[in-house]
Amino acid sequence: MTTYLELHALQSVPPSNLNRDDTGSPKTATYGGVLRARVSSQAWKRAIREDFNARLAPDQVGTRTKQIVELLRDEILTQAPDLAEHADALAIAAFGAVGLKLTKPRGKSDANAELGYLIFFSAQQVRALAAAAIEAAAASDPKKALQERKAKELVNSDHSIDLALFGRMVADVPDLNVDAACQVAHALGVHAVTPEDDYFTAVDDLKEQAQETGAGMIGTVQFNASTFYRYAAVNVEQLQVNLGNPDAVRLALAEFVRSFVESMPSGKQNTFANGTRPEVVLVTVGTGQPTNLVGAFEDPVRPDGGYLKPAAEALATYATDVFGTWRTPDVVFVCGLGKPQQVLAGVPDAEIVPFEELPERAAAASLTGLEAR
Amino acid sequence: MSVLVLRLAGPLQSWGSSSRFVRRLTEPMPTKSGIIGLLAAAQGRRRVDPIEDLIGLRLAVRGDQQGVLLRDFHTAHHQVTGASMPLSERFYRSDAVNVAFVEGPSEVVEGLADALRDPAYPLYLGRRSCVPEGRIVLAVEHERGTEELVRTLEWQAGRVQKGRHKDEPRIRVAVQADVGVFDGLQPARQLQDVPVSFNPEKRVYATREVIETLVEIRNPAFVESEAPPERPTPAHDPFTAIREAR
Numbered sequence: 001m002t003t004y005l006e007l008h009a010l011q012s013v014p015p016s017n018l019n020r021d022d023t024g025s026p027k028t029a030t031y032g033g034v035l036r037a038r039v040s041s042q043a044w045k046r047a048i049r050e051d052f053n054a055r056l057a058p059d060q061v062g063t064r065t066k067q068i069v070e071l072l073r074d075e076i077l078t079q080a081p082d083l084a085e086h087a088d089a090l091a092i093a094a095f096g097a098v099g100l101k102l103t104k105p106r107g108k109s110d111a112n113a114e115l116g117y118l119i120f121f122s123a124q125q126v127r128a129l130a131a132a133a134i135e136a137a138a139a140s141d142p143k144k145a146l147q148e149r150k151a152k153e154l155v156n157s158d159h160s161i162d163l164a165l166f167g168r169m170v171a172d173v174p175d176l177n178v179d180a181a182c183q184v185a186h187a188l189g190v191h192a193v194t195p196e197d198d199y200f201t202a203v204d205d206l207k208e209q210a211q212e213t214g215a216g217m218i219g220t221v222q223f224n225a226s227t228f229y230r231y232a233a234v235n236v237e238q239l240q241v242n243l244g245n246p247d248a249v250r251l252a253l254a255e256f257v258r259s260f261v262e263s264m265p266s267g268k269q270n271t272f273a274n275g276t277r278p279e280v281v282l283v284t285v286g287t288g289q290p291t292n293l294v295g296a297f298e299d300p301v302r303p304d305g306g307y308l309k310p311a312a313e314a315l316a317t318y319a320t321d322v323f324g325t326w327r328t329p330d331v332v333f334v335c336g337l338g339k340p341q342q343v344l345a346g347v348p349d350a351e352i353v354p355f356e357e358l359p360e361r362a363a364a365a366s367l368t369g370l371e372a373r
Numbered sequence: 374m375s376v377l378v379l380r381l382a383g384p385l386q387s388w389g390s391s392s393r394f395v396r397r398l399t400e401p402m403p404t405k406s407g408i409i410g411l412l413a414a415a416q417g418r419r420r421v422d423p424i425e426d427l428i429g430l431r432l433a434v435r436g437d438q439q440g441v442l443l444r445d446f447h448t449a450h451h452q453v454t455g456a457s458m459p460l461s462e463r464f465y466r467s468d469a470v471n472v473a474f475v476e477g478p479s480e481v482v483e484g485l486a487d488a489l490r491d492p493a494y495p496l497y498l499g500r501r502s503c504v505p506e507g508r509i510v511l512a513v514e515h516e517r518g519t520e521e522l523v524r525t526l527e528w529q530a531g532r533v534q535k536g537r538h539k540d541e542p543r544i545r546v547a548v549q550a551d552v553g554v555f556d557g558l559q560p561a562r563q564l565q566d567v568p569v570s571f572n573p574e575k576r577v578y579a580t581r582e583v584i585e586t587l588v589e590i591r592n593p594a595f596v597e598s599e600a601p602p603e604r605p606t607p608a609h610d611p612f613t614a615i616r617e618a619r
Contacts, residue, residue, distance in 0.1 A: 022446045027446075029465075030440070031384045033534060040445055040447070049452075186502055233495055290495050290504070292505065
């Protein structure tokens with residue numbers, strides 16, 4: 001009933017400790033009877049989110065408008081038609097309560113007040129603020145009621161796109177909750193892993209100068225090295241409902257694809273300098289049950305000239321099987337390096353797309369899928 | 374009445390029923406609220422939409438592969454202020470395969486199967502990060518009842534697990550079911566996992582009684598092997614001394 005944009009990646013990471021638990025060891029999980037490395041969904045999702053926000057400027061997107069009063073008034077009328085006479089005043093009061101200064105445009109005395117600069121509000125934010133304004137209208141002190149409902153947080157325009165994609169949870173003010181449109185799975189190693197320890201010593205420079213021997217500090221750092229299978233899916237229809245603007249949806253999807261590929265959790269980065277990129281990325285757009293291809297690795301991959309080659313082959317075989325039987329996506333893009341890309345390109349209907357074009361092509365395909373419904 | 378047979382498998386799954394505060398536990402097998410949530414999401418119901426019609430479905434779950442309990446240490450930071458939010462420990466079952474049998478009127482069950490094949494919201498096994506692996510809808514059965522299916526459906530464990538049991542012709546698996554699925558068995562336990570409302574402002578769960586039992590099913594990976602040779606009597610047999618003394 002909706003179009004899903006799904007991203008699969010195989011990424012080798014050298015000795016590293018990307019994501020550790022409270023004992024300092026890299027996180028692991030058992031799958032297929034065997035212990036594997038894991039990077040928790042929340043760790044990589046945060047890395048993707050920070051990369052996304054660093055690059056995205058919401059004011060790049062259309063329907064920035066100074067005429068936000070009209071926007072909110074129309075939404076109030078949709079939600080509560082009986083407030084028709086008060087809708088204008090309510091809208092202006094709502095913006096006043098959230099701290100947005102409205103001024104009447106010069107030369108037009110009969111026009112509504114507008115904001116002095118352009119701003120982007122997602123459809124979900126406008127809906128939420130309208131609901132808050134309608135409830136506050138019934139209260140004795142509307143301004144105070146709006147403040148209590150944290151109306152300011154509702155329209156935080158720095159995060160309009162980011163919230164629609166990644167969601168928000170605020171335990172004590174459930175109105176602020178936004179259901180994420182994306183779903184990021186735990187990254188799982190494709191092969192068995194042995195946790196390892198690095199015993200280190202640190203030298204005290206001043207003691208050394210004073211000709212004293214012995215380490216200043218000794219300790220261990222846990223690490224492991226693994227080839228990960230990563231998966232993420234975006235519910236394109238929900239993103240459209242949250243944002244309300246096809247340009248914003250296209251931008252969000254393209255930047256999500258780019259951030260998924262280019263981001264990495266920063267755990268122990270200075271110690272291990274483990275920044276890598278996926279060796280191959282498979283992007284699909286289609287309807288039907290979103291398909292995690294981790295089943296390709298339920299039987300742990302055995303080394304055969306490294307882990308990447310057999311992993312790519314296992315993924316290609318499994319994907320061909322799945323896409324040929326119970327879940328055929330509309331579009332399949334493959335992007336990667338040399339041999340792994342070649343192997344994945346063997347999946348039926350797969351198209352090799354260079355990385356510079358991949359985010360835009362994926363976003364365009366998702367929107368086409370959405371329109372086709 | 375028809376039965377919808379679902380395969381709930383993935384690297385991680387988590388089915389909460391009684392967790393408090395920052396320690397989020399998991400039941401060993403899928404809960405009714407988890408499965409109803411999955412079905413409602415597939416149909417496109419939002420959290421605030423009613424779900425009374427789904428509560429009436431009768432549920433049985435068979436734990437084909439138990440898996441391993443996993444503890445995940447979870448930190449969070451406020452996005453704007455950077456302040457550290459409360460640390461939590463979240464438990465998952467990793468490497469588990471469960472089969473759920475959902476019994477209800479035929480049109481409802483068929484509708485649910487169609488919804489699962491083309492879901493409106495992304496599906497997950499208890500938590501959003503637990504993406505299911507493989508096809509979720511195994512079958513829609515119109516002739517056989519839940520109890521017969523529980524006893525006869527093929528063992529869905531993974532290859533490695535099957536390999537560990539290849540000497541056993543029959544496997545014992547745990548089953549947790551609503552009252553009425555197994556005639557003659559009494560409920561052992563109460564679980565507070567019947568969802569009345571998923572509304573984030575006021576989530577309400579009611580209690581149900583569950584029957585817990587073990588069921589023996591055929592092992593499809595059983596390999597008939599020769600009986601091991603009889604072990605010869607050891608050279609030192611202390612009982613000879615006793616027998617001679619008599």
